[in-house]
Amino acid sequence: MNEIAINATTVNGERSHYEPRTITTFVPNSTPMNIRPRRTRKTAISRNMVAETRLNKDMFVYPYFVTHGKGVVHPIKAMPGISHFSIDTLIEDVRKGLQHGINKVLLFGVGEEKTEDGSSSHSHHSIVPQAVSALKKEFGDALYVITDVCVCAYTSHGHCGILEEGYVNNDKSVDLLCKMALSHAQAGADMVAPSDMMDGRIGAIREMLDDHGFVNTGIMSYSVKFASAYYGPFREAADSSPQSGDRKSYQMDPRNGNETIREALLDEDEGADILMVKPALAYLDIIRRVKDATLLPLACYNVSGEYSMVKAAASQGLIDEQRIVMENMTAFARAGCDIIITYHARDIVEKGWLNGAI
Ligand code: PBG
Ligand code: ZN
Numbered sequence: 001m002n003e004i005a006i007n008a009t010t011v012n013g014e015r016s017h018y019e020p021r022t023i024t025t026f027v028p029n030s031t032p033m034n035i036r037p038r039r040t041r042k043t044a045i046s047r048n049m050v051a052e053t054r055l056n057k058d059m060f061v062y063p064y065f066v067t068h069g070k071g072v073v074h075p076i077k078a079m080p081g082i083s084h085f086s087i088d089t090l091i092e093d094v095r096k097g098l099q100h101g102i103n104k105v106l107l108f109g110v111g112e113e114k115t116e117d118g119s120s121s122h123s124h125h126s127i128v129p130q131a132v133s134a135l136k137k138e139f140g141d142a143l144y145v146i147t148d149v150c151v152c153a154y155t156s157h158g159h160c161g162i163l164e165e166g167y168v169n170n171d172k173s174v175d176l177l178c179k180m181a182l183s184h185a186q187a188g189a190d191m192v193a194p195s196d197m198m199d200g201r202i203g204a205i206r207e208m209l210d211d212h213g214f215v216n217t218g219i220m221s222y223s224v225k226f227a228s229a230y231y232g233p234f235r236e237a238a239d240s241s242p243q244s245g246d247r248k249s250y251q252m253d254p255r256n257g258n259e260t261i262r263e264a265l266l267d268e269d270e271g272a273d274i275l276m277v278k279p280a281l282a283y284l285d286i287i288r289r290v291k292d293a294t295l296l297p298l299a300c301y302n303v304s305g306e307y308s309m310v311k312a313a314a315s316q317g318l319i320d321e322q323r324i325v326m327e328n329m330t331a332f333a334r335a336g337c338d339i340i341i342t343y344h345a346r347d348i349v350e351k352g353w354l355n356g357a358i
Pocket of ligand 2: 150152155160195196
């Protein structure tokens with residue numbers, strides 16, 4: 001950069017009281033100083049006026065872990081601030097959330113009987129269908145109930161399907177998932193969310209639901225779900241760790257980007273209503289690519305490991321929790337998410353974080 005002299009009537013951005021004069025500056029004369037991006041950053045009002053990304057409570061979905069029993073509020077050690085609830089305590093907690101505008105929940109069942117074939121996953125007596133009907137009875141259309149559809153919390157081996165000689169059989173697993181999805185729809189779920197990553201399950205579930213008259217029960221597909229270490233705390237919460245091996249033969253390889261578009265477009269073709277990318281923070285590039293490839297609404301799942309890292313660092317005073325959380329949420333929305341599934345949702349609305357600066 002050369003030291004140059006320019007003729008200026010302004011000094012430091014303010015009109016000079018003096019005659020035009022020569023000042024010395026290090027700004028090269030190729031830079032047009034009539035253009036100053038800092039102008040609209042000057043005050044909070046102008047920053048808010050030009051903000052390209054605006055968060056809204058309608059974007060948030062709050063996950064719940066529901067279990068049998070009465071009066072249960074059992075904190076999950078690996079996820080500070082998150083608990084297992086029984087149906088009675090769940091209803092009271094959901095009521096509190098509703099008062100703050102959290103009107104969409106995603107349910108996971110825990111503590112169900114685990115068998116080789118995961119048959120409790122589609123029993124009407126299982127905790128998820130019971131919780132769905134209790135919630136819908138209590139809140140009706142004021143609450144939108146989404147259920148996670150996957151059998152890993154219901155199989156003795158902890159895999160997301162039918163295990164045969166160490167390999168998860170795709171088509172038999174799809175049959176099981178269809179039955180599970182149907183049992184949730186029959187209980188009154190507004191939307192089912194298959195999280196298993198079997199091929200062809202969205203089309204099969206859509207057909208199963210339609211054949212039974214549930215044409216208006218939606219499907220949010222965990223379309224792009226990576227085999228990720230970020231699910232660690234969840235597996236304690238849901239007691240759903242695989243007893244042997246890992247999930248890499250069905251969940252996606254974090255090294256792949258093009259393949260996410262294939263998965264997303266397949267699910268769109270098969271009849272998904274909403275697509276999802278999961279995890280979120282380490283996959284913002286994927287969120288943007290999928291968003292650009294589809295016309296469907298896009299969700300991201302800000303998963304347990306992402307949540308617990310923030311909570312752990314905040315509890316040690318290492319970071320400013322509110323600002324970090326809201327910066328993360330902003331990043332999801334800016335990357336292209338319309339819907340954010342996050343364990344932070346309750347803090348965000350109850351502590352008024354949507355109104356604060358990030
Ligand atoms: C079940 C399921 C998992 C999550 C959502 N559904 C765990 C997994 O696939 O291992 C992860 C959610 C989280 O980490 O918050 N398949
Ligand atoms: Zn699973």
